[in-house]
Amino acid sequence: MKFVATRGALAAALLSLSTFGASAQECIAPANPGGGWDFTCRQVGKTMQDLGLIDSTMQVVNLAGGGGGVAFAEVVNKRGDDNDLIVAASTATATRLAQGAYPGNSMDQVRWLATIGADYGVIAVAADSEVTDLTGLLDQIKNDPTSVSIAGGSAVGGWDHLKVLIAANAYGIDDVRSVKYIAFDGGGEAVTQLLAGSVQAFTGDISEAKGFVDSGDIRVLAVLSPERLPGEFAAFPTAREQGVDAIGANWRGFYAPGGMSDEAYNEWVSKIADLYASDAWKETMAANGLAPLDLQGDAFQEFVTNSVAQIQSISKEIGIIK
Amino acid sequence: MDLLSNLGDGFAIALTWQNLLLALLGCFLGTVMGALPGLGPSNGVAILIPLAFTLGLGATPSLILLTSVYYGAMYGGRISSILLNIPGDEPAMMTCLDGHPMAKKGLAGEALSLSGIASFVGAFFATWGLILLAPQLVKIALLFGPAEYFALFALAFMTLGGVSSTNQAKSAFAAALGLGLATIGVDTQTGVPRFTFGEVHLYDGLDFLVAIVGLFALSEVFIFLENRHGGNADGSKLKIGKLYPPMSMIKQCIPTMLRTSFLGFLAGVLPGAGASLGSFISYSMEKRLVDKEGTFGTGDPRGVAAPEAGNNAAAGGALVPMLALGVPGSGTTAVLLAVLLSLNITPGPLLFTQNPDVVWGLIAALFIANFMLLAMNIPMVGLFTRVLMVPSRILMPIVAMVSFVGIYGISGSSFDLMVMIGFGVMGWVLRKFDVPLVPIILGTLLGNAMENNLRRAVTIDNGDWWTLVDTPLALSLWAIAIIGFVLPLIIGRKVKAGMHAKRDDEGSISD
Amino acid sequence: MSDRIFGVVGLLLAIGYVFAALAIEESFLSDAVGPKAFPLLLAAVLGISSLVIVLRPDAEPDWPSLGRLVEIAAAVVVMMLYAQMLPVAGFVLATAFAAGYLAWRLGSGLIEAVLTGIGTSVGIYVIFHLVLGLSLAKGPWGF
Numbered sequence: 001m002k003f004v005a006t007r008g009a010l011a012a013a014l015l016s017l018s019t020f021g022a023s024a025q026e027c028i029a030p031a032n033p034g035g036g037w038d039f040t041c042r043q044v045g046k047t048m049q050d051l052g053l054i055d056s057t058m059q060v061v062n063l064a065g066g067g068g069g070v071a072f073a074e075v076v077n078k079r080g081d082d083n084d085l086i087v088a089a090s091t092a093t094a095t096r097l098a099q100g101a102y103p104g105n106s107m108d109q110v111r112w113l114a115t116i117g118a119d120y121g122v123i124a125v126a127a128d129s130e131v132t133d134l135t136g137l138l139d140q141i142k143n144d145p146t147s148v149s150i151a152g153g154s155a156v157g158g159w160d161h162l163k164v165l166i167a168a169n170a171y172g173i174d175d176v177r178s179v180k181y182i183a184f185d186g187g188g189e190a191v192t193q194l195l196a197g198s199v200q201a202f203t204g205d206i207s208e209a210k211g212f213v214d215s216g217d218i219r220v221l222a223v224l225s226p227e228r229l230p231g232e233f234a235a236f237p238t239a240r241e242q243g244v245d246a247i248g249a250n251w252r253g254f255y256a257p258g259g260m261s262d263e264a265y266n267e268w269v270s271k272i273a274d275l276y277a278s279d280a281w282k283e284t285m286a287a288n289g290l291a292p293l294d295l296q297g298d299a300f301q302e303f304v305t306n307s308v309a310q311i312q313s314i315s316k317e318i319g320i321i322k
Numbered sequence: 323m324d325l326l327s328n329l330g331d332g333f334a335i336a337l338t339w340q341n342l343l344l345a346l347l348g349c350f351l352g353t354v355m356g357a358l359p360g361l362g363p364s365n366g367v368a369i370l371i372p373l374a375f376t377l378g379l380g381a382t383p384s385l386i387l388l389t390s391v392y393y394g395a396m397y398g399g400r401i402s403s404i405l406l407n408i409p410g411d412e413p414a415m416m417t418c419l420d421g422h423p424m425a426k427k428g429l430a431g432e433a434l435s436l437s438g439i440a441s442f443v444g445a446f447f448a449t450w451g452l453i454l455l456a457p458q459l460v461k462i463a464l465l466f467g468p469a470e471y472f473a474l475f476a477l478a479f480m481t482l483g484g485v486s487s488t489n490q491a492k493s494a495f496a497a498a499l500g501l502g503l504a505t506i507g508v509d510t511q512t513g514v515p516r517f518t519f520g521e522v523h524l525y526d527g528l529d530f531l532v533a534i535v536g537l538f539a540l541s542e543v544f545i546f547l548e549n550r551h552g553g554n555a556d557g558s559k560l561k562i563g564k565l566y567p568p569m570s571m572i573k574q575c576i577p578t579m580l581r582t583s584f585l586g587f588l589a590g591v592l593p594g595a596g597a598s599l600g601s602f603i604s605y606s607m608e609k610r611l612v613d614k615e616g617t618f619g620t621g622d623p624r625g626v627a628a629p630e631a632g633n634n635a636a637a638g639g640a641l642v643p644m645l646a647l648g649v650p651g652s653g654t655t656a657v658l659l660a661v662l663l664s665l666n667i668t669p670g671p672l673l674f675t676q677n678p679d680v681v682w683g684l685i686a687a688l689f690i691a692n693f694m695l696l697a698m699n700i701p702m703v704g705l706f707t708r709v710l711m712v713p714s715r716i717l718m719p720i721v722a723m724v725s726f727v728g729i730y731g732i733s734g735s736s737f738d739l740m741v742m743i744g745f746g747v748m749g750w751v752l753r754k755f756d757v758p759l760v761p762i763i764l765g766t767l768l769g770n771a772m773e774n775n776l777r778r779a780v781t782i783d784n785g786d787w788w789t790l791v792d793t794p795l796a797l798s799l800w801a802i803a804i805i806g807f808v809l810p811l812i813i814g815r816k817v818k819a820g821m822h823a824k825r826d827d828e829g830s831i832s833d
Numbered sequence: 834m835s836d837r838i839f840g841v842v843g844l845l846l847a848i849g850y851v852f853a854a855l856a857i858e859e860s861f862l863s864d865a866v867g868p869k870a871f872p873l874l875l876a877a878v879l880g881i882s883s884l885v886i887v888l889r890p891d892a893e894p895d896w897p898s899l900g901r902l903v904e905i906a907a908a909v910v911v912m913m914l915y916a917q918m919l920p921v922a923g924f925v926l927a928t929a930f931a932a933g934y935l936a937w938r939l940g941s942g943l944i945e946a947v948l949t950g951i952g953t954s955v956g957i958y959v960i961f962h963l964v965l966g967l968s969l970a971k972g973p974w975g976f
Binding site: 038042060062063069070073096101103146149155156157158180182183184185188189192193195196197198199211212214215 | 782
């Protein structure tokens with residue numbers, strides 16, 4: 001969906017209000033509204049506009065499907081040289097790329113722009129659950145993997161799923177494939193089913209869980225960060241301090257079409273860098289549990305390359321790809 | 323009374339000149355977009371988001387504008403259903419079944435007025451439901467796990483029989499076809515592509531808008547082309563008749579409106595069910611309940627009131643999970659949710675306490691929009707019916723082109739247009755064979771949710787398929803579904819004979 | 834007879850669907866049901882209902898004469914051309930042509946058809962593009 005400048009005499013009342021340039025910047029969120037990618041696009045678009053980095057409203061287009069694969073294919077095949085397009089990405093994107101889950105696509109078909117922070121994974125249960133800590137949950141899974149269903153917003157084998165597997169692996173559960181994971185259409189739906197009692201645990205990112213933690217509906221068992229997060233998130237124990245050496249950092253950032261001009265690429269990189277450096281963004285990060293992760297341009301390109309390689313090795317180690 | 327003072331605050335927020343104007347603008351644009359085939363409520367809202375942002379509107383005014391569009395589109399969809407037999411948007415497809423036959427009988431004005439009133443009743447009660455019951459209703463939504471959702475969808479399909487065709491086998495065929503079309507694309511559970519034949523355009527699946535516009539609007543154009551020399555192609559032969567229904571007709575429909583408002587609202591509250599299911603279930607349940615003489619499908623006023631009250635009530639109901647859980651219950655609420663998020667408002671359990679001004683301002687706006695729409699729609703019935711005076715040789719090209727533009731303007735893809743033409747030809751052939759089109763649309767709309775919930779339910783219970791029937795709620799849904807499926811088969815022969823006789827009598831009026 | 838042919842086509846469709854479903858490549862880590870089960874279930878319903886249609890056909894539908902079929906086929910061709918030409922010729926021109934053709938075939942005189950075509954095209958352009966701000970196909974002249 002693209003919105004173009006309106007001109008002409010008719011409906012002048014409407015027209016005079018429309019200030020769109022013919023090439024409004026567009027951000028594709030490869031998931032339905034409400035998830036992490038959607039948040040990335042909208043929050044960045046809004047903050048950039050507030051800071052005056054872009055002139056017009058960032059058009060956020062939700063292009064869900066295939067764990068981001070549909071959007072990736074769309075960008076590679078149809079929008080390859082669009083200079084006004086960025087796409088929200090995260091570790092989930094790298095995960096799918098690493099596992100070859102975007103058929104026919106690879107990470108070097110697009111240009112990686114920059115990160116805007118990292119979102120650590122959480123594992124949570126409903127507030128009325130008997131399970132009080134991560135080891136309790138993992139013990140239950142160890143004794144009878146069929147007794148615990150874990151809901152997440154990514155498809156089977158996706159990042160939400162991998163985080164649980166990493167934790168299970170670190171706790172010494174050998175056949176991680178027996179861990180029961182149920183895929184929902186986004187974190188919101190997964191949390192709802194946790195509240196409904198259909199599933200016993202939730203895996204996702206802090207930003208997805210925060211609203212329900214505040215309302216007292218769910219209890220965070222562990223944050224998958226190296227140490228406790230700052231601010232109001234300090235109350236959540238890490239997996240590490242419970243003896244489970246699992247870290248799941250979900251970086252958030254953007255990629256751009258592979259055929260984007262160098263000029264446009266550099267402009268986007270510097271815009272995102274300006275955004276990252278602003279106080280307004282620091283507040284946003286603090287409010288949403290985003291931890292610092294500041295990578296731009298070539299550094300980010302290299303980071304994604306490493307990240308893909310790392311996930312590939314984790315996936316092999318755990319035994320979910322050959 | 324906490325409630326009343328909250329509501330009072332809400333009206334104080336909504337009743338400013340700016341907000342009233344926005345509501346009026348939203349109602350008008352919404353009605354227009356609802357009536358145009360190819361533009362439904364979700365696109366309508368999405369198209370107007372930039373307007374809200376460029377106007378620099380705050381959270382509450384933006385929401386007022388966009389929810390007015392939402393309610394307006396729900397009203398507007400019925401207009402083209404009744405006049406042209408082409409649903410303006412997907413929830414309005416059930417309104418075609420009796421609305422268009424009414425128009426053919428020369429009751430277009432009555433059908434439009436009556437459906438306007440039914441829309442009002444549905445939306446009115448739904449808004450009260452939202453106010454009084456939102457916190458409790460969230461608990462209902464939480465009763466529905468994957469197994470229950472699957473049972474609910476199965477219920478919708480099993481009660482299909484006889485809704486729009488006399489031949490159960492053809493209904494089942496159409497439903498399976500629609501569900502099959504929905505499986506095209508990347509599997510959302512495991513991420514593997516299915517039935518895409520390597521075509522990237524198919525990875526995201528078929529858009530049901532493409533299907534609905536092709537099946538209904540384009541096939542209608544083909545029918546007109548076919549009948550040009552048959553004599554009944556000339557739309558101007560339709561009489562317009564009276565504009566407003568007699569009191570007796572409204573009275574006859576009141577119980578129907580009340581029942582279907584309730585049903586539609588419930589369907590709306592369940593995330594993933596939405597307005598289409600609301601209007602569908604309303605129609606099929608009402609048919610089972612009151613259609614003793616088999617007049618549904620031939621221009622029964624109750625068959626117009628039922629889906630309209632149902633879909634407008636569902637529109638209100640769908641706001642409950644969006645506001646209280648942050649989970650969109652339909653395509654349109656997904657877009658509204660996105661708007662809220664970009665305004666830095668996080669819907670969820672705390673919204674009612676953290677942003678009371680937004681919630682109550684929105685609710686007040688819903689009341690205002692609803693009254694505005696009634697006031698706008700009833701006097702405009704005369705204007706709408708003029709459409710029937712346009713000869714079909716001019717009207718049909720316009721319908722065809724509007725359909726193309728609606729799809730192209732959203733997706734910008736020639737591929738979608740080709741698929742739509744394919745659906746148009748398919749729709750024409752299927753109509754020849756008397757295969758109902760409604761189940762196909764329902765299938766493409768609900769197919770993914772139905773499959774995913776089936777798979778979630780069975781996976782949660784470790785591959786045990788009995789999980790689908792192991793809660794009282796799921797069991798009762800299945801019971802209703804089975805009764806709805808079997809009953810017409812048993813008493814079917816008798817009814818079928820009766821309906822065949824009727825069809826033959828009216829063969830000259832219906833196709 | 835038509836219904837029997839229709840049913841056979843439906844059966845073939847169901848069989849084709851089964852084969853396409855069986856060809857789905859499963860991913861390395863699947864859920865308990867997998868991506869094939871639901872399509873196979875649907876294929877069964879599709880097959881059974883097609884069989885019932887074959888065995889208990891309805892009355893013969895009212896087929897149009899060959900001339901009318903050609904008429905419809907021609908309209909389909911024009912629409913497909915329209916879909917392909919949109920990005921090339923631009924919205925206004927392509928739409929005026931397609932709408933004019935349909936108006937002509939539906940019984941308008943030549944002048945009326947031309948006027949209908951132009952009116953429809955410009956009218957839609959004004960409402961959808963200028964008022965609602967949808968982007969329509971641009972073409973070489975920008976409209």
